[in-house]
Amino acid sequence: MEKKTLxxxxxxxxxxxxxLQADIAILGIPHGTPYDLNDLHSIHAPQALRKxxxxxxxxxxxxxxxxxxxxxxxxxIKVVDCLDVPGIPEAPTYNKQAAIKAxxxxxxxxxxxxxxxxxxxxxxxxFQAFSDxxxxxxxxxxxxxDWRDEVNGIKDGYSSTMRRASEMPWIFGIIQVGTHGVGSAxxxxxxxxxxxxxxxxxxxxxxxxxxxxxxxxxxxxxRVFISMDxxxxxxxxxxxxxxxxxxxxxxxxxxxxxxxxxxxxxxxGVNLVEFAPELDTYGLGTITATRVAWITIGSLVQKISNLxxxxxxxxx
Numbered sequence: 001m002e003k004k005t006l007x008x009x010x011x012x013x014x015x016x017x018x019x020l021q022a023d024i025a026i027l028g029i030p031h032g033t034p035y036d037l038n039d040l041h042s043i044h045a046p047q048a049l050r051k052x053x054x055x056x057x058x059x060x061x062x063x064x065x066x067x068x069x070x071x072x073x074x075x076x077i078k079v080v081d082c083l084d085v086p087g088i089p090e091a092p093t094y095n096k097q098a099a100i101k102a103x104x105x106x107x108x109x110x111x112x113x114x115x116x117x118x119x120x121x122x123x124x125x126x127f128q129a130f131s132d133x134x135x136x137x138x139x140x141x142x143x144x145x146d147w148r149d150e151v152n153g154i155k156d157g158y159s160s161t162m163r164r165a166s167e168m169p170w171i172f173g174i175i176q177v178g179t180h181g182v183g184s185a186x187x188x189x190x191x192x193x194x195x196x197x198x199x200x201x202x203x204x205x206x207x208x209x210x211x212x213x214x215x216x217x218x219x220x221x222x223r224v225f226i227s228m229d230x231x232x233x234x235x236x237x238x239x240x241x242x243x244x245x246x247x248x249x250x251x252x253x254x255x256x257x258x259x260x261x262x263x264x265x266x267x268x269g270v271n272l273v274e275f276a277p278e279l280d281t282y283g284l285g286t287i288t289a290t291r292v293a294w295i296t297i298g299s300l301v302q303k304i305s306n307l308x309x310x311x312x313x314x315x316x
Contacts, residue, residue, distance in 0.1 A: 003138055006117075007069060007081035008293070009053045012310040019156035022080040023304050024297060025111040025125040029103060030299065031087025031095040034157040040208045041242050045289075046116040047082055048277035052290040061293035066255055066291070067298040075302045076308060083104065096125045096156065103129035103269075112300055116293065117273030120146060120158035120239060123227045126271055127165050135172040136223035136268050138165055139214070139261060141232040143248060144183030145176055147193045151184065158203070158274070159184040161227075166196045175199045175217050177206055178232035181245035203232075203248055211260050226296075228254075230289055240276050240285025255295055262299040262304075270296050 004011045007026075013273060014020050020174060028046030061070050087095040087104045103126050107112045115126055120142070130136070140146075146161040156164060165171050174196070180203040193200065199217045207211050218224065231241040234248035249257075275289040 004006045004061050005083070006047065006050050006054075008297075009084070012279070013081050013082045014082045017102060019160065020079045020080070020106065020109040020111060022109065022111045023076065024079040024114060024300050025106045026079070026081040026114045026116065026297070027106060028084035028116045029087070029102070029118045029122045029125070030084055031089060031152060032087055032099070032117070032158070033092035034089060034119065034121070035095065035151060035154060035157050037089055040089055041279065042117055042119045042274055043089070044277055045275040047292050048286055049116055049275070049293055050081070051054070052286050053294065064294070064298060067070065067302065069298070069302065070300065071294065071298045072288060072307045073301045077304050079297060079301065092156065098124035098249045100129045107133065112267065113269045114293070114296060114300070115269070115271045115273075115277070117271060120161050120229050121156055121159050121269045121274045124156050124164045126269065127168055127171065127225070129166070130170055130225075130268070133170060133173070134223060135170050135266070136225050137173045137175065137218065138162070138171060138225050138227055140174060140176045140229075141178045141249070141254070141257070142176065143178060143180050143231040143245060144227040144229070145179060145185050145189060145193055145198075147189035148184050162193070162198070167199075173197060174202070175214060177201045177214050178203045178249045179180075180204070181243070181246040182242065197201065199213065204218045206249065211256060215260070218265065220264075223263050224260060224265045224267050224268045225271075226258070226267060227273075228292070229274045230285075231273070231274055232294075233288065237288045238285050240289065241274055242276055242279070242281035251291065254292055258292075258295055259299050262296075262303050267300065267303070272296065289310050
């Protein structure tokens with residue numbers, strides 16, 4: 001008997017991106033630009049998320065109270081899993097080019113990419129795939145600002161993600177939400193980020209100011225790319241990251257943020273990175289990480305369904 005391909009929520013698989021026909025395309029990118037070949041902490045994350053997503057076989061049609069509806073809505077919107085981009089830990093340039101190519105194929109097909117990483121170097125390649133697209137703003141959810149120019153001579157590692165993004169002319173601006181604790185940033189990185197015009201909203205500021213602390217920097221109708229590093233979440237619900245720390249966002253914060261942004265702005269893509277299943281505690285991080293992926297896909301389905309319904313009504 002032929003073994004069934006593991007996909008997120010048992011969604012249809014797209015083996016050949018040249019033949020992609022979908023509204024939303026899930027894409028695993030396990031391999032990026034590692035600093036240490038002995039620390040490939042997130043390469044198994046896409047498969048771990050897929051495995052967790054099928055714990056309940058009826059999930060795609062079961063009622064999700066966080067979404068106030070089922071994952072796939074009324075079934076009109078097509079969601080597929082494009083599986084993982086092949087990669088080689090020792091070949092970061094190859095990994096980057098493969099990720100760019102796969103993301104561009106998804107964009108060419110007119111689908112919204114939802115990328116499951118992989119470490120936080122993955123978004124650099126994904127952002128580069130948008131070079132021929134209209135400008136957009138990055139909304140980064142992360143405990144750290146990732147503005148190092150280089151680390152030990154490596155310029156495309158996970159501490160340089162937003163620094164590289166700032167150099168891409170098709171990126172209109174950067175808003176960073178959820179910073180807390182200590183990372184690789186020094187004063188010079190903070191100054192570089194502020195000189196660029198980045199809006200940095202700490203986790204404490206977000207808790208105090210709510211969603212408006214972020215949306216005040218986003219004009220209505222903005223094109224937005226959501227890039228989330230799972231370490232933005234508090235360690236009480238997300239122990240499965242390389243740098244867990246207290247004081248992060250909670251699931252309800254992310255749920256409200258994702259739903260607000262997806263329903264009120266033009267979300268052109270999503271990165272979910274830095275989940276490290278090997279570092280999990282009692283499966284807690286895996287459940288949280290999968291739920292975040294779930295509400296991302298479900299909210300996108302609802303948004304595209306509403307747009308399709310409105311367009312149909314207008315035409316009739």
